[in-house]
Amino acid sequence: MNQPLVVVLLGATAILTLLLAVRIWGQRQHSRAASVAMTALMVGVLYWTVLYLLEISSIDTTFWLAVYRLKFIAVVLVPVASFAFSAAYTGRDALLRTNTLAILLVVPLLTTVIIWTNDYHHLMWQQISRTQESGVSTTTTVTGMWFWVNAFYAYVLLLGGAWLLLRQFIKAPAAYQRQLIALIIGLAAPFAANAVTIFGTLQFDLTPFAFAVTGGALTWGMLRFNLLDIAPIARNVVIDSLPDAMFVLDQQGRLVDLNPAGSSLFQAGPSDLVGKPIAEVAPMLRQRPELAERYRANTPYQEEVTFDRPGEPGISYEIRISPLRDGRGEPIGRVVLMRNITERKRIERELQAQNDALVRANAELAEAREIAEAATQLKNQFLANMSHELRTPLNAIIGYTEIQLAGMTGALNEEQTRYQERVLANSEQLLGLINDVLDIAKIEAGRMNLIRAPFALRPWFHDLYEKNRVLAESKALDFKLDIAADLPETMTEDAIRLAQVVTNLLSNAIKFTTQGLITLAARRNDAEGWQIAVSDTGIGIPLHAHETIFEEFRQIDGTSSRKYGGTGLGLAIARRIVQIMGGTITVRSELGVGSTFTVALPIAKLAESPEAMAAAASVKTNP
Amino acid sequence: MTMPPPDSTASQSSRTDALKVAEISSWVVAAIDDEMDNLTLVTKVLTFNGATVHTAFNGALGLELVRQVRPTLILLDLSMPVMDGWAMVAALRADPNFQKTPVIALTAHAMVGDKERILAGGFDGYISKPFRISTFLGEIIRCLTQSAQQA
Numbered sequence: 001m002n003q004p005l006v007v008v009l010l011g012a013t014a015i016l017t018l019l020l021a022v023r024i025w026g027q028r029q030h031s032r033a034a035s036v037a038m039t040a041l042m043v044g045v046l047y048w049t050v051l052y053l054l055e056i057s058s059i060d061t062t063f064w065l066a067v068y069r070l071k072f073i074a075v076v077l078v079p080v081a082s083f084a085f086s087a088a089y090t091g092r093d094a095l096l097r098t099n100t101l102a103i104l105l106v107v108p109l110l111t112t113v114i115i116w117t118n119d120y121h122h123l124m125w126q127q128i129s130r131t132q133e134s135g136v137s138t139t140t141t142v143t144g145m146w147f148w149v150n151a152f153y154a155y156v157l158l159l160g161g162a163w164l165l166l167r168q169f170i171k172a173p174a175a176y177q178r179q180l181i182a183l184i185i186g187l188a189a190p191f192a193a194n195a196v197t198i199f200g201t202l203q204f205d206l207t208p209f210a211f212a213v214t215g216g217a218l219t220w221g222m223l224r225f226n227l228l229d230i231a232p233i234a235r236n237v238v239i240d241s242l243p244d245a246m247f248v249l250d251q252q253g254r255l256v257d258l259n260p261a262g263s264s265l266f267q268a269g270p271s272d273l274v275g276k277p278i279a280e281v282a283p284m285l286r287q288r289p290e291l292a293e294r295y296r297a298n299t300p301y302q303e304e305v306t307f308d309r310p311g312e313p314g315i316s317y318e319i320r321i322s323p324l325r326d327g328r329g330e331p332i333g334r335v336v337l338m339r340n341i342t343e344r345k346r347i348e349r350e351l352q353a354q355n356d357a358l359v360r361a362n363a364e365l366a367e368a369r370e371i372a373e374a375a376t377q378l379k380n381q382f383l384a385n386m387s388h389e390l391r392t393p394l395n396a397i398i399g400y401t402e403i404q405l406a407g408m409t410g411a412l413n414e415e416q417t418r419y420q421e422r423v424l425a426n427s428e429q430l431l432g433l434i435n436d437v438l439d440i441a442k443i444e445a446g447r448m449n450l451i452r453a454p455f456a457l458r459p460w461f462h463d464l465y466e467k468n469r470v471l472a473e474s475k476a477l478d479f480k481l482d483i484a485a486d487l488p489e490t491m492t493e494d495a496i497r498l499a500q501v502v503t504n505l506l507s508n509a510i511k512f513t514t515q516g517l518i519t520l521a522a523r524r525n526d527a528e529g530w531q532i533a534v535s536d537t538g539i540g541i542p543l544h545a546h547e548t549i550f551e552e553f554r555q556i557d558g559t560s561s562r563k564y565g566g567t568g569l570g571l572a573i574a575r576r577i578v579q580i581m582g583g584t585i586t587v588r589s590e591l592g593v594g595s596t597f598t599v600a601l602p603i604a605k606l607a608e609s610p611e612a613m614a615a616a617a618s619v620k621t622n623p
Numbered sequence: 624m625t626m627p628p629p630d631s632t633a634s635q636s637s638r639t640d641a642l643k644v645a646e647i648s649s650w651v652v653a654a655i656d657d658e659m660d661n662l663t664l665v666t667k668v669l670t671f672n673g674a675t676v677h678t679a680f681n682g683a684l685g686l687e688l689v690r691q692v693r694p695t696l697i698l699l700d701l702s703m704p705v706m707d708g709w710a711m712v713a714a715l716r717a718d719p720n721f722q723k724t725p726v727i728a729l730t731a732h733a734m735v736g737d738k739e740r741i742l743a744g745g746f747d748g749y750i751s752k753p754f755r756i757s758t759f760l761g762e763i764i765r766c767l768t769q770s771a772q773q774a
Contacts, residue, residue: 384734388702391731392658395752399664402756408671431753438734451736496735 006136010053017046033088033096041081045190045214048074052205056136064130068139072115076108079154082187086161089183090168107153114146124150151198158191186217245338248324253278256333265338278336299323304341316345383441390434398427436569443576450494450580452604457491457522458483464499465520468506475510477518484523487530492604497577498532501585504570505534505597513538516594529583530603535596541589549587550575574599647760648673650767651692655685655711656700656729661752665698665729668756682706686714689721696763697721699746701730712745723773725766729754 021042024035051071058064083104087095094100111124118124123146130137141147162184169180193210239246245265247258255273263270266281273281301321309315320337401423403409404416412420465481472479502520509518516537524530541549550571571585578585582602589595647669654665657680666676677692679685682699683706689697697715701708708728715721727748728741738749748766750759 384732387734388731391733391752392661395731395754396658396660396664398753398755399660399668403664403667406756408667427753435733500735 004136007053007057010049014046014049014053017042017049021046033093034085037081037085037088041078041085044074044078044081048078048207055139058137061130064137064139065128068128069115073112076111076150076154078190079157080104080108083157083161086164086187090164092164104157107150111146111150118144154194155191158188162188182217186214189213189217244340245336247278247336248333249278249336250333251331255281262338304345306345314342315340316342380442383438387434387438391431394427394431394434398424398431401427433569436573439573440569440576443573443580450497452492452494454490454492455495457487457489460495460499461520461522464502464506468503468510468518468520471507471510472518475514477510477513477516480517480519480521482519482521484521486524487522488603491530493581493601498581498601501574501577501599502532502534504574505599508570508597509534509536509538509595512536512595524603525600528602529600531598531600533596533598535594537594540591540593541587541595542591546587546589550585650674650696650763651694652676652696652698653679653685653689653692653694654698654729655679655682655688655703655708656698657681657703658700661700661729668759672760682708682711682714685711689715689724693720694724696767697724697726698729698750698763699726701728701732701741709744716745723770725770727762727766 021039024042025039048071051067051074054067055064055071058067080101084096084101087093114121114123123144125141125144125147127142128139129141130139132138165180165184165187169184190207190210190213193206193213197206239259242259243261245259245262247262248256250256254275254277258266258270258273263273266273268281300323302319304316304318306314306316318339318341320339322335322337323331324333324335325331401420404412405420405424461481461483465479469479506518506520513536517535518537519533519535521533521535522530575585578599578601582604584600586598586600587595588598650669650673652665652669652674654662654669654676655678656662656665662678666678669676677688677694679688681703685697685699685706699708699711706714708730712726712728715724715726725747726745727750728746729750729752730737730741731752732741733751738751741749747769748762750762
């Protein structure tokens with residue numbers, strides 16, 4: 001061989017591998033492990049080439065031998081890098097763990113140690129010499145035992161890597177196969193050359209020259225097929241275990257590749273499917289021929305479709321189609337991903353059904369509430385009308401009677417006066433009965449809505465006291481008002497309804513007391529409660545009646561009603577109102593001594609809003 | 624018939640006004656109600672005490688009446704045909720001549736809350752049917768006193 005040509009070739013190889021190393025390193029974000037391994041391989045080759053150049057051009061013997069020894073660092077590491085690249089490229093991550101790499105590096109390490117200690121044992125070479133011709137030296141060795149161990153190890157790594165790539169080649173789609181061919185040629189070339197060097201009779205080590213082939217093949221693979229850009233790293237792991245059916249179609253719509261989920265979707269093995277038109281193998285496309293047409297477009301596409309499969313009606317899929325393009329952007333096929341979303345659809349339908357049911361139930365509830373409100377409104381209107389219609393004739397009865405009693409129609413005789421007074425008294429009782437019955441009806445109809453508002457407590461009590469004082473004085477009874485100082489100025493309650501309760505208790509007390517004292521007292525019970533007590537020194541209530549007096553139409557006995565009047569509804573109404581307020585009404589009484597009715601109420605809290613204060617003020621000024 | 628006492632809540636300074644309005648003979652009352660019985664009663668009670676009373680059967684007639692007689696006081700029922708008391712009091716309050724004229728609701732609407740609703744609806748006073756003569760006159764005097772104080 002022409003010696004300068006060797007130098008030029010080696011120089012070209014060095015430049016090529018340097019460029020490749022830089023380029024591949026720059027692409028490491030795509031597939032890191034493969035890029036790192038390939039870069040390591042390229043750097044190793046570059047180092048090897050440069051050292052080989054130094055070796056053959058060195059003049060000083062000591063320098064030559066040192067370079068020869070240093071060169072071996074690359075010689076022992078390049079096979080490891082080559083194998084690591086194959087493992088990374090084919091997704092064999094298990095082979096790239098630190099432990100595995102450490103084991104792979106045991107022999108290269110030993111070899112390196114043996115090379116530097118060869119003078120003591122001659123395991124690597126028994127003799128080493130060189131011949132020089134036109135400035136280029138050729139190294140000749142008589143190989144030692146370890147040389148063959150190292151060579152064997154290198155070939156094991158080569159064959160292992162080639163085996164991984166070949167396995168990948170068999171399964172890979174056509175687009176990747178050409179890329180793999182480039183890889184296999186590129187990686188096999190140096191070793192073929194090395195084999196020729198070792199076993200042949202050539203003067204020169206062909207191995208570094210073969211790296212030019214490696215570089216060329218890899219460059220071609222990289223530029224033509226985007227090698228490393230779409231390196232199918234971990235393809236087996238990810239795509240084959242993908243639960244979604246995935247298949248690759250070429251431009252003619254033929255199946256090029258598919259994963260196991262895809263095979264099971266078409267209910268056939270990959271070998272029966274690959275190469276056939278998708279319309280032929282996909283039974284669902286026969287149901288929906290327009291789908292196949294739609295999928296021909298070279299734009300990304302997504303939709304949800306529902307097919308019927310034998311025994312499985314209504315299988316829903318989410319279909320995604322992504323066009324595949326080659327390095328020049330020309331469409332070369334499509335990747336179709338089909339995800340079974342039947343379950344998701346079912347859950348969506350169930351949720352929708354539940355939601356619909358809820359909406360319906362809500363509508364029904366709203367309707368029922370409307371009907372109930374309308375019914376309550378009607379009842380309320382009826383009660384108001386009843387009240388109005390009963391009061392109107394009573395107005396005439398009471399009015400005409402009183403006019404006559406007042407002497408406006410001339411003097412009445414004693415009997416006429418007595419009878420007219422009876423008319424008036426009975427009319428008044430009828431009016432009281434009407435009021436009470438309407439109140440009870442209102443409570444029963446659920447229309448007793450409290451209008452709670454802050455009111456000024458002491459003026460309210462004084463007003464009640466004044467209204468009943470006349471009645472108490474007419475019976476010559478003492479009447480005392482006793483409001484404890486610990487009560488607040490303002491209380492929040494339905495003042496009108498509460499006044500109705502206390503008025504009822506006071507009128508009872510006055511009614512059933514012939515002499516002595518009526519007391520209206522109020523005090524705080526605790527932080528949460530207060531009470532109003534109405535006491536008398538009247539006839540008292542027998543123990544057995546302490547509960548029943550609060551029931552509707554109950555009086556202590558039939559005679560008292562005739563003697564004292566009243567409807568027997570007053571206390572029942574009072575108790576209902578107090579209960580609606582969240583309080584209780586109780587009685588303590590002793591026959592012939594007197595009675596005390598106690599209304600215990602919670603201190604209702606309303607926010608001290610400006611409205612509440614204004615309401616309190618208006619109650620104070622307009623009782 | 625004894626005079627009802629003047630409003631006990633009125634202050635000392637207004638007592639003279641209250642006494643003046645208590646001169647019933649000076650009252651010109653318009654009573655508007657579709658119930659003949661009630662008009663008869665009101666007329667009897669008031670004229671017996673010396674007042675002048677004019678009556679009408681509904682709000683529309685009532686408006687005509689008050690424009691004719693310029694009453695010192697209007698007694699107004701609520702539920703009436705053609706024009707009810709609510710509409711009539713609204714019409715009165717919109718008329719500059721009657722903005723200050725005391726209007727008392729005389730009504731059988733006596734459910735809880737009715738009084739508050741009525742006083743908020745433009746009326747100066749409220750008498751529920753059936754009424755007693757003393758309360759009737761008492762409420763009229765209270766309203767006239769209040770009106771005299773405001774004037």
